[in-house]
Amino acid sequence: MRDKLLRALGESGTVRRGDALLLAVSGGADSTALLLALHALREELALSLRVLHVHHGLRGEAAERDADFVRALAARYELPFELVRVDVRRAAREERQSLEEAGRELRYRALFAAAERWEKECGGKVKIATAHTEDDAAETVLLQLARGSGLKGAAGIPAIRGRLVRPLLEVSRAEVEAYLGRRGQNFVEDESNATDSFARNRLRRDILPRFRTDINSEAVRHFARAGRYFREADEYFETLAGEKAQVLVRREGSSVRIARQALLSEPDIVSSYLLRHLLDAVGCARKDISARHLEALRSLAAKEHGKRIALPQGFLAERCGEALVLRRAEKNGKCESQEKPLPGPEAITARSFPRTAGAEPPKDPYVQWFDSDKLPKHWEIRTRRSGDKIAMQGGGHKSLRALMTEAKMPLDSRDRLPLLVSETGELIWAVGLRSSAAYWVDETTTDILELRYEGEKV
Structure with missing residues (x-):
């Protein structure tokens, strides 16, 4: 040796x-x-x-x-x-x-x-x-x-x-x-x-x-x-995208933009690397960016003017005319979130532990077990938005509105229901109501993340 x-x-x-x-x-x-x-x-x-x-x-x-x-x-x-x-x-x-x-x-x-x-x-x-x-x-x-x-x-x-x-x-x-x-x-x-x-x-x-x-x-x-x-290929595409970004990415004040047709005309693998450089330019660290974010950005570039998505670290992406624009969300202005704030203090506490055979989750609706490897590392709490839906067991989704109706939730409580969502807006847990089947514990789970809601109950 x-x-x-x-x-x-x-x-x-x-x-x-x-x-x-x-x-x-x-x-x-x-x-x-x-x-x-x-x-x-x-x-x-x-x-x-x-x-x-x-x-x-x-x-x-x-x-x-x-x-x-x-x-x-x-x-x-x-x-x-x-x-x-x-x-x-x-x-x-x-x-x-x-x-x-x-x-x-x-x-x-x-x-x-x-x-x-x-x-x-x-x-x-x-x-x-x-x-x-x-x-x-x-x-x-x-x-x-x-x-x-x-x-x-x-x-x-x-x-x-x-x-x-x-x-x-x-x-x-x-x-x-x-x-x-x-x-x-x-x-x-x-x-x-x-x-x-x-x-x-x-x-x-x-x-x-x-x-x-x-x-x-x-x-x-x-x-x-x-x-x-794979590493050599990654280095090649990183260099190629960097060279293209120098030509295609434009800074305007605190925002950055790229022509959507220039982005969409590239092969998907090159456009993914280009988007990472666009995120670099606006100051959004790559560590919180997943493949789902890149797919959402490509999809946004193909949509009509005015559509936008939220990104990690307080950034927004928007289709503006023929450009995809990234900027930090404004505290007061058109980019501000319009959902109603949650009343009173709210908190999610977490603990992680290995899954053991026969272990059963608690019956408390405000305590949920998730597969630690599947669950996004970063999430936020907000209230409902139009179009919210949650993944169901066996495939498919159900609208949050339908879940609330089935649970006979009072109309005046529905706008105050705490929702745990990923950076891309995907519903993880309608607190006290239902969690997304996409993150459930199953036979492949090795580590469990237990989330406990300790805020105001609706």
Whole structure:
């Protein structure tokens, strides 16, 4: 593995002579191999190494065991060690995230903070090395494709992203375990990796092995390679759209516009990238923009003058004459929302937890369970608008007006019913009445997000 790793490092540029590397070590096989392999190359490449372990506060004695293991491993190889404790459950609850998402965010936050502290000490750049392998890259590609991601999402895991580097990205998990076996090095196993609670675990334990045995023994390598191809394609379309945007996107005061025919004449994939550049130009961050927003913008460009849609972060898009115009919503003016405000205080509290077999949601109509992976990360509370409808079980939609009528809701209460809606205006939950079947918990759910309405009841 040493020669393969040296070759991979040279080709990818993840690690260079004289680098300062902060190693993210969980104690699992991959990160343990990362520590051993880079330590073995330390003198040859004049590397400076430090070890950081994040304790997520989730697994009791097992988590303490892992921390002790990594501490002892770092001491054995005479590497500086830092332990960071975080509260993943609390973060997941406060940020309305799954435990997996919250843990990943806190882990990277701790790594970046430690790298910045080290930089102040040494006065040079510090890289963060994580132990993602070829198998991780393949898993990410398949998960993103299954969830409907485009090229950017399906590009998988990059070898370099800013200060983050993945030296083992061309090394398979089997090669990692063989390397540890030859070195006589043990490692710790997170028992949650043996459960089927997370989609990635099921992919790792069941689906990818079947690809290897039933279809192609090199399937995982090919999936990882496909991710690199997707990344190259994404970079190409990003550059192409950037060049077109310089010509087609026009700024007028605080708004930006593009000729709708110029947009619609492009292939869908190019117009999607053009729309992202249009959003960049008006100041709408891409992190909150989904494929549904881009589809809604393309559809809007084809509609008649005067139509508009709401976008995340307080922006609006409108068809004005022969142009698609994006601007920030005005507080006082024609873009202001016209629905009646909700009376009194309202609040949605959330908590996230893994789905377990046989678990039943509460009977309280003001408490709902949703599939955490399906539910949009951002939503708002508003009152009803003309045309509101909600997804029903088995397909199709029913108008909110019909639901209110069936529930015999008093006419004077209907304009005060709190509605939870996505950024695109899609109805998620008519509070106390019905939730959208599009986000229900089912047999594919791994994590549940429980939403509780604690505002004024209608």
